[in-house]
Every structure is written in C-alpha cells, then in structure tokens.
Amino acid sequence: MKNKYGFVFGMLIVIAVLSYALTSVYVTNSKGNKTEDNIKVVTSFYPVYIAAMNVMDGAENVTLENLSEPQTGCLHDYQLTPADMKLLESADVFLVNGGGIESFLADVAEAYENLEIKYVTDGIDFIEDEEETNAHVWMDIDNYLIEVENICDLMSEIDPDNKEIYESNRDAYMESLNELVEEKEELGSAVSENGMSAALLQESFVYLCETLGVDVVYTMDLDEERQVSAGEVADTMAAVNDNDGAVIFTDELYGADLAETVSKETGATVCIIDPCVRGDYEKDSYINAMTANFSAVREALLK
Numbered sequence: 073m074k075n076k077y078g079f080v081f082g083m084l085i086v087i088a089v090l091s092y093a094l095t096s097v098y099v100t101n102s103k104g105n106k107t108e109d110n111i112k113v114v115t116s117f118y119p120v121y122i123a124a125m126n127v128m129d130g131a132e133n134v135t136l137e138n139l140s141e142p143q144t145g146c147l148h149d150y151q152l153t154p155a156d157m158k159l160l161e162s163a164d165v166f167l168v169n170g171g172g173i174e175s176f177l178a179d180v181a182e183a184y185e186n187l188e189i190k191y192v193t194d195g196i197d198f199i200e201d202e203e204e205t206n207a208h209v210w211m212d213i214d215n216y217l218i219e220v221e222n223i224c225d226l227m228s229e230i231d232p233d234n235k236e237i238y239e240s241n242r243d244a245y246m247e248s249l250n251e252l253v254e255e256k257e258e259l260g261s262a263v264s265e266n267g268m269s270a271a272l273l274q275e276s277f278v279y280l281c282e283t284l285g286v287d288v289v290y291t292m293d294l295d296e297e298r299q300v301s302a303g304e305v306a307d308t309m310a311a312v313n314d315n316d317g318a319v320i321f322t323d324e325l326y327g328a329d330l331a332e333t334v335s336k337e338t339g340a341t342v343c344i345i346d347p348c349v350r351g352d353y354e355k356d357s358y359i360n361a362m363t364a365n366f367s368a369v370r371e372a373l374l375k
C-alpha cells in the first residue's frame with residue numbers, strides 16, 4: 073500500500089515538472105516568434121513612402137521599405153526588378169497609390185497571394201482626362217491629407233499594438249501639413265484675384281492647378297525620358313500663343329528644355345514644379361517640395 077501511494081505521488085511530481093518544463097518551452101517559443109514576427113510593409117513609390125514613413129516613425133516590430141529607388145520617379149511602365157520581387161515575397165502589406173500607376177499590380181496580386189494590397193487613395197476622386205485616369209492625386213495637398221489619414225487607419229487595423237503611435241504621428245504630421253494648406257489657400261486667393269492660365273508639360277500638375285484654381289490650357293505627359301515630337305512642340309507653342317500670359321509649368325528633369333524653347337519664342341514665363349516623385353527619404357520631403365512649388369507659382373504670378 074505504502075509503495076503504491078509513493079508511486080502515484082512520484083508520478084504527480086513528474087507530471088508537474090514536465091508541465092512546467094513544457095509551458096516554459098512554449099512561452100519561450102512564442103516570445104521568440106513575437107520578435108521574428110515583424111510586420112513588413114512595402115510602399116510602391118516615393119510619395120506613398122514619404123507619407124507612410126511619417127505615420128510609422130518609431131513604431132516597433134514593423135518595418136517599412138520602398139519598392140522602387142528614391143530616384144525612380146513615376147512608375148508608368150515600370151518593370152519589377154529581381155530585388156523588387158524578393159522584397160514583395162517577404163512583405164506582409166503592400167501600400168499602393170492605384171489609378172493605374174502601378175501597372176504591375178495585377179501580376180503582383182497573382183504571384184503573391186498572401187500579400188495584402190492596400191490602396192492609400194481610398195475616398196479620393198481621381199481626375200479623368202480623355203477617358204484616362206490621372207493617377208497623380210498627391211499633387212493636390214487635400215488628397216495627400218486623405219492618404220495620410222488612410223495610412224494611419226490601415227496600419228492601426230493591421231497592427232493595433234502600435235495604434236497610438238500611428239495616431240500621434242498622424243496628428244503631428246497633419247499639423248505641419250496644415251500650415252501648407254493655409255499657404256495653398258492664400259495662394260489660391262491670389263490666383264483667383266489675378267487670374268492665371270498654364271500650359272502643363274506633366275499630367276501631375278493638373279492636380280496642383282485644380283487645387284490652386286489655375287486655368288489649364290494644355291497638358292502633355294512628359295514625366296519620363298522620351299523624345300518630344302515636333303507636333304508637341306508646335307502644340308505647346310500654339311497653346312501659349314492662344315492664351316495670352318499663359319505660364320509654362322514644367323519639371324526640372326524632362327521638360328525644362330522644351331519649356332525654354334517655347335519661352336524663347338513666345339516670351340512665356342517658365343515655372344519649375346517638383347512632381348514629388350523622387351528625392352531624399354526625409355520626413356519633410358513632401359512639405360519642402362510643395363512649399364517650393366507654391367513659391368514658384370507665386371513668383372510666376374507676380375511676373
């Protein structure tokens with residue numbers, strides 16, 4: 073009898089020790105998983121990345137990377153590189169602009185079934201010209217504010233542990249952006265008082281003109297390295313000649329030569345605008361670019 077109880081008691085101790093040991097192993101394991109279980113967020117290109125880095129700054133267990141290089145520019149006809157594919161394969165969330173600017177999106181959705189593709193432009197009205205969607209919505213600061221709000225909501229849902237950080241980052245960024253909104257409104261009033269019309273060498277400037285009340289007399293899509301046709305030169309020239317005082321909006325990289333040529337012939341003012349598709353990975357990049365854009369438009373207005 074005595075031996076029997078001793079055996080049961082012994083077994084109970086063995087079970088207790090085993091359970092403790094197993095629980096410890098389990099707890100250590102789940103802790104191990106937790107640190108490995110980083111959420112990897114990838115953005116498609118520059119303006120989405122700058123907005124996301126502001127919202128996600130300082131959040132733990134979540135990383136942010138951009139698909140394309142900071143100097144890639146607009147993604148029209150962009151081909152995914154092997155490095156891009158590797159990055160997407162390891163990503164959990166892909167934040168995109170939409171409107172057709174990421175032409176590779178259907179292939180990505182098919183190739184990476186577990187990747188969550190999220191549109192940061194939900195609720196934004198895209199401008200349609202000639203049945204084509206103009207995807208460059210970030211050039212209207214009011215749209216950009218919606219993007220920041222959307223990124224905060226999306227990330228809070230995906231990663232509720234960091235919700236408070238996302239929300240306080242959003243609030244801080246919104247406050248800085250609000251100064252820019254005030255500047256835009258002042259400039260918009262000046263534009264409507266004086267009147268301003270513009271020939272645009274890039275489609276993205278349509279959004280800037282819309283938000284400032286600038287009358288668009290001509291648009292071409294010179295946002296990548298390509299040959300400008302004689303017809304396009306003639307059309308730009310004619311648009312400027314037909315609209316007395318029209319200003320030419322161009323970027324520094326692709327349109328500046330054409331703008332200079334037309335300006336020499338017509339005497340039109342050239343206004344250099346930053347399309348915010350390339351630059352440094354700095355939190356202030358969007359604000360700095362748009363501040364410079366508003367100054368450029370103001371200067372052209374005063375000429």
Ligand SMILES: [Zn+2]
Pocket residue numbers: 146147148208276295
């Ligand atoms: Zn573009």
